[in-house]
Amino acid sequence: MALHPDFPLQTERLRLRPFTRGDVDGVFAYRGREDVARYLFDPPLSRDECALAIQQRATQTGFLEEGDRIVLAVETAHDGKLVGEVSLIWRSVEARQGELGWIFHPDHHGRGYATEATNALLDLGFGPADMHRIFARCDARNEPSWRLMERLGMRREAHFREHGLFKGLWDEEFYYAILRDEWLSLRHV
Numbered sequence: 001m002a003l004h005p006d007f008p009l010q011t012e013r014l015r016l017r018p019f020t021r022g023d024v025d026g027v028f029a030y031r032g033r034e035d036v037a038r039y040l041f042d043p044p045l046s047r048d049e050c051a052l053a054i055q056q057r058a059t060q061t062g063f064l065e066e067g068d069r070i071v072l073a074v075e076t077a078h079d080g081k082l083v084g085e086v087s088l089i090w091r092s093v094e095a096r097q098g099e100l101g102w103i104f105h106p107d108h109h110g111r112g113y114a115t116e117a118t119n120a121l122l123d124l125g126f127g128p129a130d131m132h133r134i135f136a137r138c139d140a141r142n143e144p145s146w147r148l149m150e151r152l153g154m155r156r157e158a159h160f161r162e163h164g165l166f167k168g169l170w171d172e173e174f175y176y177a178i179l180r181d182e183w184l185s186l187r188h189v
Contacts, residue, residue, distance in 0.1 A: 003129050004062035009072070011116045016072040016086065019057040023073055024050050026082030030105035039139040040103070057085075063129065066093045070124070074104070074117045083108040088121045088129070096132035098125045102148075114148050122152065123187070126180045133179050140172035149176035153186045 008017035019027075028050040030036050037044040045053065060071040069089040075082050084104030091097045100121055104114050125131045136154065138145035146156070154176035162170035 002062070002064050003070075005070070005124060005128060007061065007072070009120050009124065010077070011120050013077055014083075014113060014116055014120070015075050015077050015080075016117060016120055017075065018061045019054045019071070019073045019085075021051075021054065021058075023054050023082055026073075027054060027085070029082075030084065030103065033106070035106060036103065039142045039145070060087075063090045066090055070121075072121075074113065076113075083113050084117070086117045086121050088125050088134075090129070090131075091135075096130065098129065098131045098134045100125070100134050100136040102145075109144065115151050118148065118152060122178070122183055126183045131180065133177055134183075135175055135177035137173055137175045140174050146174050146176065149174075152178065153182060154178040 008015040010016075024047065028045065028047045031042075031045040031050055031053070032047070034044050057071040060069045062068065062070060067090065069087055071085060071087040073082055074084045074086055082105075084102060087101040089099040089101070091099050100118060102114055102118055122134060125134050135157070136149050138149070140146075140159065149156075155178070156174055157177050158175040160171075160173045160175070162172065164171050
């Protein structure tokens with residue numbers, strides 16, 4: 001199943017769109033921060049590393065085959081300010097499964113932007129992408145992320161204890177998921 005959505009995706013307060021070269025400083029403003037990188041696989045990124053990441057992300061706007069991803073810049077609709085990014089990865093063609101991800105600038109936490117943007121990607125995943133199950137994961141210490149998953153109606157399916165080394169320490173990770181019919185029942189209440 002190929003999927004090439006029409007962009008931008010519009011929500012009440014946000015616009016989700018492909019990244020452009022003009023996003024380097026906006027992305028560096030959050031990806032260059034230690035507090036943002038704490039739970040990410042990457043260390044804080046330099047401005048040059050952000051430029052390379054954006055060059056790659058600018059092409060990640062559709063699904064052709066398993067492993068493809070849609071990675072979108074999230075900006076406020078009223079002033080076009082870049083506040084973060086969201087992603088949906090096609091993890092399994094046969095099982096129709098995807099993985100949801102997000103990174104937001106801490107200055108914009110607590111405003112509901114992450115909830116609004118990830119809801120839009122779940123709509124995309126369970127709508128045009130026809131996925132059956134979407135999961136997300138986070139470090140068990142990252143309470144804002146797992147609380148977001150719970151606000152989205154996802155259920156905790158696993159708690160992996162000391163399952164791998166992450167930045168020199170034993171990692172604990174939560175996995176959350178939601179099925180298409182569960183999502184649809186939440187959206188049509």
